[in-house]
Amino acid sequence: MMDHNVYLLLTDPRNPCRDVIHSRDTGLKMNVFCIDEEPFTPDTDEIQLYAYANGKLYAFETINVTPDDALDVIDAIQWYASYIDYPEMEILPENPRAGRNVAANKQK
Structure with a gap:
């Protein structure tokens, strides 16, 4: 058995913030969003995790996740x-700006 999965990245040439991570060895697929630069509405049926990198806040959301794939999310x-x-x-379990975003949306 391999110690780690092999991941592939599908990129959108029109949107550098719209990557899709694919696991070659499992069924896991995840969308990557730069939520500083685009709206992001979490899908309640999927897993979302967040992270800051290079001054940007990213959201990672599974695509049609299965219980077996869920184990690979952090690795991906x-x-x-x-x-x-x-x-x-650092991978975060919740959007660190969620409360602030809700307050900002109410003021509009």
């Missing part, structure tokens, strides 16, 4: 952190 995000040359990225 850590792989992405290394890919963007920010291996010290």
